[in-house]
Amino acid sequence: MPAKITNLSEKTTAALVALGRTMRARRKALRVGAAVCAQAAGISRITLYRMENGWSSVTLGAYLSVADALGLEVELVPVERVATVESSQTEDSLPVRIHPSKYPWLKRLAWQIHGTDVLTPKEALGIYQRNWRHVDEDELEPQERNLIKALRLAFADVSIHD
Structure with a gap:
């Protein structure tokens, strides 16, 4: 096993911790056990544990193998591009990464999700769909209304309302 990087x-x-949490949340959302995920990625269960906990000794190849097994894509994006994309969100645009902490109702509805600070649009949509009956639409803040509108536009064939 490679040595843990200390500096x-x-x-x-x-970033390593967030990546590990995102992978763990995805695995849990798919209801895939650690042993099955590790086997599908061609790594040991211990390596998967270390990865999900942000250990620096895990190789990039292992991260990419798990991402592939979980149907995730890893992309390196220049910092300037991330800042430009996040600042250019319009009313109807859908963010690539959704931070539940920015959306009060989504945060309340996603109380059971542990280990990630970021959701994909599809994950956020699923949370809204399953729990819409608990949402008080009159209390939605404009930013969250815009997110829901963007989710409806992006996934036009799927309804949030029951």
Whole structure:
């Protein structure tokens, strides 16, 4: 096993932890056990555990194998592009990464999701769909209304309302 890298910046450490949490949340959302996921990715269950906990000793190849097994795509994006994309969100645009903490109702509805601070649009849509009966539409903030509108536009064949 490669040695743990000790001189990582806080930003890099946080990125590894976030990546691991995202992969764990995806695995849990798919209801795939750790042993099955590890086997599908061609790694040990211990390596998967280390990955999901943000250990720096896990190889990039292992991360990419798990991402592939979970149907995730890893893309390196220049920091300037991420800032441009996030600042250019319009009323009808759908963010690539949805932070439940920015949307009060989504945060309430996603109380059972642990280990991730970010959702994909499809995951957010699923949470809204399953729990829409608990949402008080009069209390929705404009930003969350816009998110729901963008989800409806992006997934036109799927209804959020029951």
